[in-house]
Amino acid sequence: MARKKVALILGGGGARGAYQVGVLKAWQEIFRKGGQLEILVGVSAGSINASRLMQDAPDYAKAIDSLKELWGGLFTAEIFESGFQAVASNLMRLLRSSRHGDAENDTSIVNAMLNTTPLHAYLNRNLDMEQVHQRLRTLPDHALAFNCFDYSDRRNMTFFETLGNLSEWIGPNAGGKRFSLTVEHIMASCAAPLLFPPVLMDGHYYGDGSLRNITPLQSAIRLGADRIINISLSGEAFKRERHETPTLGRIASTLFDGMFLDSLELDSHVLERINTLTERLPEKDRDTKMIDLCRVAPMFDFSLIAQRHRNRFPRTLRYLFGGWITPDMLSYLLFDGEYARELIEYGRKDGESYKDMVEEWLRN
Numbered sequence: 407m408a409r410k411k412v413a414l415i416l417g418g419g420g421a422r423g424a425y426q427v428g429v430l431k432a433w434q435e436i437f438r439k440g441g442q443l444e445i446l447v448g449v450s451a452g453s454i455n456a457s458r459l460m461q462d463a464p465d466y467a468k469a470i471d472s473l474k475e476l477w478g479g480l481f482t483a484e485i486f487e488s489g490f491q492a493v494a495s496n497l498m499r500l501l502r503s504s505r506h507g508d509a510e511n512d513t514s515i516v517n518a519m520l521n522t523t524p525l526h527a528y529l530n531r532n533l534d535m536e537q538v539h540q541r542l543r544t545l546p547d548h549a550l551a552f553n554c555f556d557y558s559d560r561r562n563m564t565f566f567e568t569l570g571n572l573s574e575w576i577g578p579n580a581g582g583k584r585f586s587l588t589v590e591h592i593m594a595s596c597a598a599p600l601l602f603p604p605v606l607m608d609g610h611y612y613g614d615g616s617l618r619n620i621t622p623l624q625s626a627i628r629l630g631a632d633r634i635i636n637i638s639l640s641g642e643a644f645k646r647e648r649h650e651t652p653t654l655g656r657i658a659s660t661l662f663d664g665m666f667l668d669s670l671e672l673d674s675h676v677l678e679r680i681n682t683l684t685e686r687l688p689e690k691d692r693d694t695k696m697i698d699l700c701r702v703a704p705m706f707d708f709s710l711i712a713q714r715h716r717n718r719f720p721r722t723l724r725y726l727f728g729g730w731i732t733p734d735m736l737s738y739l740l741f742d743g744e745y746a747r748e749l750i751e752y753g754r755k756d757g758e759s760y761k762d763m764v765e766e767w768l769r770n
Contacts, residue, residue, distance in 0.1 A: 410698075411444045411547070412767050413631035414459075415623070418450025418616040419639030420598065420738035422708050424477040424746035426455050426637045428753020429702050430470045433764050437467040441768030445629045447564075449553040449615040449622065453595040457533050457587075460550045463541045476532055477746040484528045485741040486520040486602070488720035496521050497726070518603035522593065525602075529589045539586065542567050549629045550587060553615030553622075554594040557604055562618045564625040565591050575628055579618060582628055601739075616669075623673045623699070633698040633767050636674075637753075640703055656732050674699060700767070702760055706752060709733035715745040 416426050433441070442464055448456030455473060462469035482488050487496065499516040542548055549568035556563050564582040566572070575582045585591070594605035594612035604611040626634050677699055684694050713733040716724075719740050724731055731739070 409770070410632035410767075411630050412442070412633045412635065413445035413447060413626035413629065414443045414456070415447045415626055415634060415636040416449065416452030416455045417622065417636065417639060418452055418595075418598075418614065420451055421712075421741045421745065422639040422737060422749065423451035423455060424749040425639060425704060425708075425753040426452065427470065427473045427477055427746075428750035428755075429637050429757035429760075430455075430459075430466075430753075431474060431750065432754045432757025433761060433768075434467050434470050436761065436765045436768055437465075437470070439769065441466075441765065443635075443768065444547050445549045445551070445626055445631050447551045447553070447625050447629070448592075448595065449619065450596050450598070453552040453592045453615065454529070454533075456550060456552070457535070457538060457592060460541055460548070461534055461537050463545060463548060474750060477750065478743045480741050480743045480746055482718075482720055482739075482741045483524060485525045486522045487524060488722055490722040490726075492521065493722055493726055516603075518597075519601050522597070522602045525596070526589065526593055529592055533589065533592075535588060539567070543569060546570055551582075551625050551629060552587060552591045552595045553619055553625060554591065554612040555614060555617035555619075556610050556612055558610040560618070562615065562620075563612070564628070566625075566629060568629070570630070572629060579620060580624065582625065598738075620669045621673050621676075622669055623677055623697075627697060631697065632695070633700070635700045635764065635767070636702070638701055638703040639708075656734060660734075674701060698767070700760065700763055702756060704752065704756055708737035708749075711748055711752075712737035712740050712745060715740060715742060715748075718742040718744055 416423070443466065446456040446460055448454070458473050458476070459466055459469045462472070487493060496516060497519065500519065538550065542550060546569040549566055549570060549572070551564050551566035554563050554565060562580045564580070565585040565587060566582060567585060567587045572584070574584055590605055590607055594607060595615040596602060597604050597613040599613055599617065604613040623634060677697055680694060681696050684692055684696055710733065713736065716736060719731065719736060719742070
């Protein structure tokens with residue numbers, strides 16, 4: 407009997423992505439014993455983790471050590487400009503650009519609050535996409551995919567690379583294209599709306615892969631997954647007083663929560679329902695297959711941890727954005743090694759609870 411293909415979906419959540427590394431760290435011994443993942447799907451910050459894993463595939467244990475080192479040594483200035491002059495200049499250009507909303511083809515328009523030029527350089531230093539291509543050429547049953555949002559067609563798009571015979575797809579809200587993946591695809595997938603600028607590729611502007619990603623499990627299923635492991639970055643909701651007036655930062659973080667997290671909840675319930683209905687049919691009458699799903703979800707509040715490390719966030723941004731940088735927003739934007747190392751440890755502890763199931767899936 408052929409081994410069931412396992413997909414790992416690493417979703418979006420900005421700086422919270424360090425938690426995913428911790429969960430994988432808990433499973434490192436499984437990979438050392440031969441545990442395998444055939445399909446890696448990255449969304450937003452998860453695309454960085456997925457790329458680094460594929461770079462060393464099938465030696466995922468080695469890749470996990472590299473990811474831990476990358477996140478543990480991270481500084482905010484490596485992701486976006488944080489100096490006073492650079493941030494203030496970008497904000498002034500953003501305000502001037504807002505007066506020219508009809509100039510759709512003007513590439514000089516600033517459409518984000520932060521400049522992510524440092525992130526591009528950081529990815530080029532720490533990811534070897536040529537090595538990723540080489541791995542995919544020598545592992546015909548493997549696939550790597552990134553989700554991006556096409557602002558031109560207003561459709562969520564999955565860019566995938568594989569040697570396997572997989573067809574592209576297109577739908578009203580989502581599609582899939584075979585592509586030789588690049589750092590630009592990762593930059594696009596990470597381009598959180600309003601915060602990070604969209605990326606121009608092949609005449610289309612692309613942004614964060616969580617936008618309009620109403621069926622986040624479908625990419626893995628389209629790529630042939632029989633089993634899906636998803637590492638969620640939701641966390642437990644921070645309890646607030648009912649009468650507390652929501653700040654701009656609180657509203658923005660709620661929108662981020664909806665963009666990054668809520669669709670996964672719905673899609674998971676849909677998949678479970680389809681599995682239940684499929685199971686009730688005789689095998690000979692089934693036109694769908696059963697897809698196993700394992701969701702790893704943190705049982706703590708990211709914002710409380712981020713708040714403890716607030717002084718690690720650049721003083722310039724704390725001053726210029728003031729109350730907009732709430733603990734919720736900070737948990738997404740605090741790209742800092744000290745914060746990341748704490749999230750990695752939380753992830754490792756949570757990952758231990760899933761080891762038995764994951765070992766069965768990855769080794770059988």
